[in-house]
Protein backbone atom coordinates (compact mmCIF):
# COMPACT_ATOMS: atom_id res chain seq x y z
CA UNK A 1 0.00 0.00 0.00
CA UNK A 2 1.31 3.47 -0.80
CA UNK A 3 0.75 6.36 1.56
CA UNK A 4 0.37 9.89 0.23
CA UNK A 5 2.37 12.09 2.56
CA UNK A 6 3.62 15.53 3.21
CA UNK A 7 6.43 15.63 5.69
CA UNK A 8 9.07 17.83 7.20
CA UNK A 9 12.11 18.35 4.96
CA UNK A 10 15.44 16.83 5.89
CA UNK A 11 17.15 20.18 6.63
CA UNK A 12 14.47 20.98 9.21
CA UNK A 13 14.82 17.52 10.74
CA UNK A 14 18.59 18.05 11.05
CA UNK A 15 17.88 21.32 12.88
CA UNK A 16 15.39 19.60 15.20
CA UNK A 17 17.92 16.89 15.96
CA UNK A 18 20.68 19.43 16.61
CA UNK A 19 18.38 21.44 18.91
CA UNK A 20 17.46 18.35 20.94
CA UNK A 21 21.13 17.28 21.14
CA UNK A 22 22.15 20.73 22.36
CA UNK A 23 19.40 20.77 24.99
CA UNK A 24 20.53 17.38 26.31
CA UNK A 25 24.18 18.46 26.29
CA UNK A 26 23.26 21.66 28.19
CA UNK A 27 21.64 19.69 30.97
CA UNK A 28 24.88 18.56 32.51
CA UNK A 29 23.33 16.53 35.32
CA UNK A 30 21.59 14.03 33.01
CA UNK A 31 22.26 10.55 34.33
CA UNK A 32 19.46 8.44 32.89
CA UNK A 33 17.49 7.94 29.69
CA UNK A 34 13.96 6.56 29.50
CA UNK A 35 12.71 5.36 26.12
CA UNK A 36 8.95 5.08 26.06
CA UNK A 37 6.17 4.47 23.54
CA UNK A 38 3.48 1.91 22.63
CA UNK A 39 3.29 -0.91 20.09
CA UNK A 40 5.40 -0.52 16.98
CA UNK A 41 6.90 2.70 18.28
CA UNK A 42 7.87 0.94 21.52
CA UNK A 43 9.55 -1.77 19.44
CA UNK A 44 11.70 0.98 17.91
CA UNK A 45 12.88 1.92 21.40
CA UNK A 46 14.06 -1.55 22.39
CA UNK A 47 17.20 -1.66 20.18
CA UNK A 48 18.16 1.71 21.59
CA UNK A 49 17.89 0.44 25.15
CA UNK A 50 20.23 -2.38 24.08
CA UNK A 51 22.60 0.19 22.55
CA UNK A 52 22.63 2.38 25.66
CA UNK A 53 22.82 -0.55 28.05
CA UNK A 54 25.70 -2.05 26.16
CA UNK A 55 27.84 1.01 25.60
CA UNK A 56 27.18 3.27 28.57
CA UNK A 57 29.30 2.96 31.67
CA UNK A 58 27.45 5.45 33.87
CA UNK A 59 24.27 6.48 32.07
CA UNK A 60 21.27 4.39 33.15
CA UNK A 61 18.61 3.47 30.61
CA UNK A 62 15.30 1.69 30.42
CA UNK A 63 12.68 1.11 27.70
CA UNK A 64 9.12 1.00 28.97
CA UNK A 65 5.65 0.81 27.53
CA UNK A 66 4.24 4.34 27.95
CA UNK A 67 1.33 3.31 30.19
CA UNK A 68 3.72 1.44 32.46
CA UNK A 69 6.12 4.38 32.54
CA UNK A 70 3.35 6.70 33.75
CA UNK A 71 1.85 4.13 36.14
CA UNK A 72 5.16 3.25 37.77
CA UNK A 73 5.64 6.92 38.60
CA UNK A 74 9.24 6.15 39.53
CA UNK A 75 10.87 8.72 41.74
CA UNK A 76 13.90 8.37 39.50
CA UNK A 77 12.22 10.42 36.78
CA UNK A 78 13.42 13.92 37.48
CA UNK A 79 15.47 16.81 36.08
CA UNK A 80 18.39 14.42 35.57
CA UNK A 81 16.34 12.27 33.20
CA UNK A 82 15.91 12.51 29.44
CA UNK A 83 12.65 10.93 28.33
CA UNK A 84 12.58 9.98 24.66
CA UNK A 85 9.07 9.30 23.37
CA UNK A 86 7.76 8.10 20.03
CA UNK A 87 4.31 7.95 18.52
CA UNK A 88 3.89 7.75 14.79
CA UNK A 89 0.52 9.47 14.87
CA UNK A 90 1.42 11.56 17.90
CA UNK A 91 -2.03 10.81 19.25
CA UNK A 92 -1.62 7.59 21.28
CA UNK A 93 -3.07 8.70 24.63
CA UNK A 94 -0.67 6.65 26.76
CA UNK A 95 2.34 8.22 25.05
CA UNK A 96 0.95 11.75 25.29
CA UNK A 97 0.25 11.12 28.99
CA UNK A 98 3.81 9.82 29.43
CA UNK A 99 5.16 13.08 28.03
CA UNK A 100 2.98 15.07 30.44
CA UNK A 101 4.10 12.88 33.34
CA UNK A 102 7.78 13.27 32.43
CA UNK A 103 7.45 17.04 32.17
CA UNK A 104 5.63 17.27 35.48
CA UNK A 105 8.70 15.59 37.03
CA UNK A 106 11.05 18.09 35.40
CA UNK A 107 12.53 15.59 32.93
CA UNK A 108 13.73 16.77 29.55
CA UNK A 109 11.35 15.40 26.90
CA UNK A 110 12.14 14.67 23.26
CA UNK A 111 9.34 13.32 21.06
CA UNK A 112 9.64 11.56 17.72
CA UNK A 113 6.50 11.65 15.61
CA UNK A 114 5.41 11.84 12.00
CA UNK A 115 3.01 14.70 12.79
CA UNK A 116 4.68 17.85 14.15
CA UNK A 117 1.27 19.33 15.02
CA UNK A 118 0.11 16.30 17.01
CA UNK A 119 -0.76 16.26 20.73
CA UNK A 120 2.52 14.49 21.52
CA UNK A 121 4.50 17.15 19.66
CA UNK A 122 2.70 19.81 21.68
CA UNK A 123 3.25 18.04 24.98
CA UNK A 124 7.01 17.42 24.59
CA UNK A 125 9.62 20.16 24.82
CA UNK A 126 11.62 19.02 21.80
CA UNK A 127 10.18 17.41 18.69
CA UNK A 128 11.80 15.52 15.86
CA UNK A 129 9.30 15.05 13.04
CA UNK A 130 10.38 12.13 10.90
CA UNK A 131 9.42 11.22 7.35
CA UNK A 132 7.02 8.48 6.26
CA UNK A 133 5.19 7.45 3.12
CA UNK A 134 5.82 8.10 -0.55
CA UNK A 135 8.91 10.15 -1.27
CA UNK A 136 10.44 9.83 2.19
CA UNK A 137 14.17 9.45 2.57
CA UNK A 138 15.08 6.16 4.30
CA UNK A 139 17.66 8.20 6.24
CA UNK A 140 14.88 10.26 7.86
CA UNK A 141 12.55 7.56 9.14
CA UNK A 142 11.83 7.41 12.87
CA UNK A 143 14.02 4.43 13.79
CA UNK A 144 17.08 5.89 12.07
CA UNK A 145 16.68 9.24 13.83
CA UNK A 146 16.16 7.72 17.28
CA UNK A 147 19.37 5.72 16.79
CA UNK A 148 21.23 8.90 15.79
CA UNK A 149 20.01 10.77 18.87
CA UNK A 150 20.98 7.90 21.17
CA UNK A 151 24.46 7.70 19.59
CA UNK A 152 24.82 11.45 20.14
CA UNK A 153 23.85 11.08 23.81
CA UNK A 154 26.43 8.31 24.22
CA UNK A 155 29.07 10.51 22.62
CA UNK A 156 28.27 13.53 24.76
CA UNK A 157 27.87 11.73 28.08
CA UNK A 158 30.27 8.83 27.68
CA UNK A 159 32.83 10.04 25.15
CA UNK A 160 31.82 7.11 22.98
CA UNK A 161 32.58 8.59 19.51
CA UNK A 162 29.84 6.51 17.90
CA UNK A 163 27.90 9.25 16.11
CA UNK A 164 30.13 9.48 13.05
CA UNK A 165 29.74 5.75 12.38
CA UNK A 166 25.99 5.76 13.05
CA UNK A 167 25.41 8.89 10.96
CA UNK A 168 27.42 7.39 8.09
CA UNK A 169 25.48 4.12 8.32
CA UNK A 170 22.12 5.94 8.33
CA UNK A 171 23.22 7.92 5.27
CA UNK A 172 23.56 4.59 3.41
CA UNK A 173 19.97 3.53 4.09
CA UNK A 174 18.60 4.90 0.79
CA UNK A 175 20.80 2.30 -0.94
CA UNK A 176 20.65 -0.50 1.64
CA UNK A 177 16.86 -0.51 2.09
CA UNK A 178 15.79 -1.09 -1.53
CA UNK A 179 18.55 -3.69 -1.92
CA UNK A 180 17.42 -5.62 1.18
CA UNK A 181 13.80 -5.42 0.07
CA UNK A 182 14.63 -6.63 -3.45
CA UNK A 183 16.78 -9.48 -2.12
CA UNK A 184 13.79 -10.85 -0.17
CA UNK A 185 10.85 -10.18 -2.49
CA UNK A 186 10.84 -13.60 -4.13
CA UNK A 187 11.49 -15.52 -0.89
CA UNK A 188 8.78 -13.51 0.87
CA UNK A 189 6.25 -14.38 -1.81
CA UNK A 190 7.07 -18.10 -1.60
CA UNK A 191 6.98 -18.09 2.21
CA UNK A 192 3.71 -16.17 2.28
CA UNK A 193 2.07 -18.56 -0.17
CA UNK A 194 3.15 -21.55 1.91
CA UNK A 195 2.14 -19.85 5.18
CA UNK A 196 -1.12 -18.22 4.12
CA UNK A 197 -3.41 -20.61 6.02
CA UNK A 198 -1.28 -20.95 9.15
CA UNK A 199 -3.18 -19.93 12.29
CA UNK A 200 0.00 -19.29 14.28
CA UNK A 201 3.53 -18.04 13.52
CA UNK A 202 6.20 -17.49 16.17
CA UNK A 203 9.03 -14.99 15.91
CA UNK A 204 12.39 -15.22 17.67
CA UNK A 205 15.44 -13.00 18.22
CA UNK A 206 17.66 -11.58 20.94
CA UNK A 207 19.56 -8.41 21.75
CA UNK A 208 18.99 -5.40 19.55
CA UNK A 209 16.75 -7.40 17.21
CA UNK A 210 14.28 -8.62 19.78
CA UNK A 211 12.20 -5.44 19.28
CA UNK A 212 11.80 -6.22 15.60
CA UNK A 213 10.64 -9.78 16.36
CA UNK A 214 8.28 -8.36 18.99
CA UNK A 215 6.78 -5.82 16.63
CA UNK A 216 6.32 -8.40 13.88
CA UNK A 217 4.46 -10.64 16.33
CA UNK A 218 2.21 -8.05 17.97
CA UNK A 219 1.71 -5.50 15.18
CA UNK A 220 2.07 -7.27 11.86
CA UNK A 221 0.76 -10.76 12.75
CA UNK A 222 -1.67 -10.21 15.62
CA UNK A 223 -2.92 -6.69 14.88
CA UNK A 224 -2.76 -6.53 11.11
CA UNK A 225 -3.27 -10.18 10.10
CA UNK A 226 -5.20 -11.60 13.08
CA UNK A 227 -2.68 -14.47 13.16
CA UNK A 228 -1.74 -15.85 16.57
CA UNK A 229 1.86 -15.19 17.48
CA UNK A 230 4.37 -14.59 20.23
CA UNK A 231 7.86 -13.14 20.16
CA UNK A 232 10.26 -15.57 21.80
CA UNK A 233 13.57 -14.39 23.17
CA UNK A 234 16.23 -16.68 21.67
CA UNK A 235 17.90 -17.07 25.05
CA UNK A 236 14.60 -18.01 26.66
CA UNK A 237 13.76 -20.48 23.90
CA UNK A 238 15.46 -23.28 25.82
CA UNK A 239 13.59 -22.41 28.98
CA UNK A 240 10.11 -23.32 27.80
CA UNK A 241 9.24 -22.34 24.21
CA UNK A 242 11.37 -25.01 22.53
CA UNK A 243 8.85 -27.56 23.76
CA UNK A 244 6.32 -26.31 21.17
CA UNK A 245 8.82 -26.76 18.33
CA UNK A 246 7.51 -29.29 15.86
CA UNK A 247 7.94 -30.24 12.25
CA UNK A 248 4.97 -28.14 11.12
CA UNK A 249 5.13 -25.15 13.50
CA UNK A 250 6.21 -21.97 11.65
CA UNK A 251 8.91 -19.77 13.15
CA UNK A 252 10.66 -16.68 11.88
CA UNK A 253 14.10 -16.49 13.50
CA UNK A 254 16.47 -13.55 13.19
CA UNK A 255 20.24 -13.80 13.20
CA UNK A 256 21.70 -10.40 13.94
CA UNK A 257 25.18 -8.98 14.12
CA UNK A 258 25.40 -7.80 17.72
CA UNK A 259 27.00 -9.52 20.72
CA UNK A 260 23.94 -11.79 21.14
CA UNK A 261 24.31 -13.51 17.77
CA UNK A 262 25.62 -16.70 19.44
CA UNK A 263 22.46 -16.75 21.58
CA UNK A 264 20.32 -16.52 18.43
CA UNK A 265 22.51 -19.05 16.58
CA UNK A 266 22.11 -21.66 19.32
CA UNK A 267 18.32 -21.33 19.07
CA UNK A 268 18.39 -21.45 15.27
CA UNK A 269 20.57 -24.57 15.32
CA UNK A 270 18.06 -26.41 17.49
CA UNK A 271 15.04 -25.01 15.67
CA UNK A 272 16.19 -25.96 12.19
CA UNK A 273 16.90 -29.52 13.36
CA UNK A 274 13.34 -29.99 14.59
CA UNK A 275 11.07 -28.13 12.18
CA UNK A 276 10.69 -27.80 8.43
CA UNK A 277 9.00 -24.45 8.92
CA UNK A 278 11.84 -22.20 10.11
CA UNK A 279 12.38 -19.03 8.15
CA UNK A 280 15.82 -17.77 9.19
CA UNK A 281 16.77 -14.24 8.18
CA UNK A 282 20.45 -13.48 8.59
CA UNK A 283 21.72 -9.89 8.77
CA UNK A 284 25.02 -11.09 7.31
CA UNK A 285 23.16 -10.97 4.00
CA UNK A 286 22.21 -7.29 4.33
CA UNK A 287 25.47 -6.16 2.69
CA UNK A 288 26.61 -4.04 5.64
CA UNK A 289 30.30 -4.16 4.68
CA UNK A 290 30.27 -0.39 4.23
CA UNK A 291 29.00 0.11 7.80
CA UNK A 292 31.60 0.36 10.59
CA UNK A 293 31.90 -3.02 12.31
CA UNK A 294 31.38 -1.54 15.79
CA UNK A 295 27.85 -0.33 14.91
CA UNK A 296 26.64 -3.03 12.50
CA UNK A 297 24.93 -4.84 15.36
CA UNK A 298 22.72 -2.00 16.54
CA UNK A 299 22.14 -0.80 13.01
CA UNK A 300 20.86 -4.11 11.61
CA UNK A 301 17.39 -3.79 13.15
CA UNK A 302 16.60 -1.01 10.69
CA UNK A 303 17.07 -3.50 7.85
CA UNK A 304 15.24 -6.31 9.65
CA UNK A 305 12.25 -3.95 9.94
CA UNK A 306 12.20 -3.41 6.20
CA UNK A 307 12.78 -7.05 5.29
CA UNK A 308 10.10 -8.32 7.67
CA UNK A 309 7.69 -5.75 6.28
CA UNK A 310 8.27 -7.36 2.86
CA UNK A 311 7.18 -10.71 4.34
CA UNK A 312 4.14 -9.06 5.98
CA UNK A 313 3.11 -7.39 2.72
CA UNK A 314 3.35 -10.73 0.89
CA UNK A 315 1.41 -12.53 3.62
CA UNK A 316 -1.33 -9.91 3.54
CA UNK A 317 -1.53 -10.31 -0.20
CA UNK A 318 -1.79 -14.11 -0.15
CA UNK A 319 -4.29 -14.05 2.71
CA UNK A 320 -6.40 -11.36 1.04
CA UNK A 321 -6.28 -9.46 4.33
CA UNK A 322 -4.90 -5.90 3.93
CA UNK A 323 -2.57 -4.72 6.68
CA UNK A 324 -4.81 -1.70 7.21
CA UNK A 325 -7.86 -3.66 8.44
CA UNK A 326 -8.68 -3.52 12.18
CA UNK A 327 -11.58 -4.90 14.20
CA UNK A 328 -11.19 -2.73 17.28
CA UNK A 329 -8.19 -0.39 16.95
CA UNK A 330 -9.24 3.21 16.29
CA UNK A 331 -12.81 1.94 15.71
CA UNK A 332 -14.18 2.12 19.24
CA UNK A 333 -13.33 3.24 22.74
CA UNK A 334 -10.71 1.16 24.54
Ligand SMILES: O=P(O)(O)OC[C@H]1O[C@](O)(CO)[C@@H](O)[C@@H]1O
Nearest residue numbers: 039040041087088089090092219
Ligand atom coordinates in the same frame (compact mmCIF):
# COMPACT_ATOMS: atom_id res chain seq x y z
O1 LIG B 1 1.69 5.78 18.90
P1 LIG B 1 1.72 5.28 17.47
O2 LIG B 1 3.10 5.03 17.00
O3 LIG B 1 0.93 6.19 16.56
O4 LIG B 1 1.05 3.86 17.47
C1 LIG B 1 -0.29 3.63 17.35
C2 LIG B 1 -0.52 2.19 16.98
O5 LIG B 1 0.28 1.87 15.86
C3 LIG B 1 0.91 0.60 16.04
O6 LIG B 1 2.26 0.78 16.40
C4 LIG B 1 0.84 -0.19 14.76
O7 LIG B 1 -0.44 -0.08 14.20
C5 LIG B 1 0.16 -0.02 17.21
O8 LIG B 1 0.94 -0.97 17.87
C6 LIG B 1 -0.17 1.19 18.05
O9 LIG B 1 -1.28 0.98 18.91
